[in-house]
Amino acid sequence: MSLPIKLISTDFDGTIFAESDTPAISMELLGLIARLQARGAKWVINTGRDMVSLQAALVRIGQPVRPDFLVLVEREMHAHDGMRFVGINPWNEECHRAHRDLFVRVMPDLPRLTGWIKARFSATVYEDPYSPLCLIAANNGDADLIHEYLEGYCGGVSDLTLVRNDVYARFSHAGYNKGTALEEITRRLGLTAAEVFAAGDHLNDLPMLSRRYAHWLASPHNAVQSVKQAVLSQHGCVSRFPASRGVAEALLLFLRQTGVEL
Secondary structure, three states, X not given: OOOOOOEEEEOOEOOOEOOOOOXXXXXXXXXXXXXXXXXXXXXXXXXXXXXXXXXXXXXXXXXXXXXXEEEEOOOEEEEEOOOOEEEOOOHHHHHHHHHHHXXXXXXXXXXXHHHHHHHHOOOEEEEEOOEXXXXXXXXXXXXXXXXXXXXXXXXXXXXEEEEEEOOEXXXXXXXXXXXXXXXXXXXXXXXXXXXXXXXXXXXXHOOOOOOOOOOEEEEOOOOOHHXXXXXXXXXXXXXXXXXXXXXXXXXXXXXXXXXXXX
């Protein structure tokens, strides 16, 4: 029987990786993914982490199963060529160019924006190689208020959006996110959204938790409420279990619904 799910897209932190758990990623999920890969399915880790941070986490936990693709910083795509991960172009080149051009337009407003934040909150505001405005709020209440303010600003700048995960946020180009990157990988594999599974737990996962990009949608028990609501509203699965155990439960449920036993 042909697999109904041929591409598995998982967020990393909170969705399959829980540093406080032992092991940090359940062997149940890793074994399930390995069996699906053996039957031709592909796995992409779709994360806000950069390459160095993700690779360090995978090495630290002794990851026995290798993803086929990575989406890093919610937008950059890499494929494993049998030896290492290599960037996928022209996607990455066009992504870098779009962000560079967008951030040139934003730069004159940054002093005003950072001034507003620092005058009202004990938040860390900084820039990094991926965004000229990044922040770490002191708590989620402050992050919500800053989020509202910055979203108001983004509404007046074409293509600008705010990517948020817990107390962390940064400016990004609206055309490049976990959803559009997943769509491009799906296209490159010659698949359709009907053959894609996606799982996430936080706000930055919402772009890929859409039937536009994946028919099979899931979130673990520890997901934030807005993610659970988005998944349930599209007839997805909100697991009884947290993190990787929850993703494994959802993936097995969908496979069994279609008559596949692994």
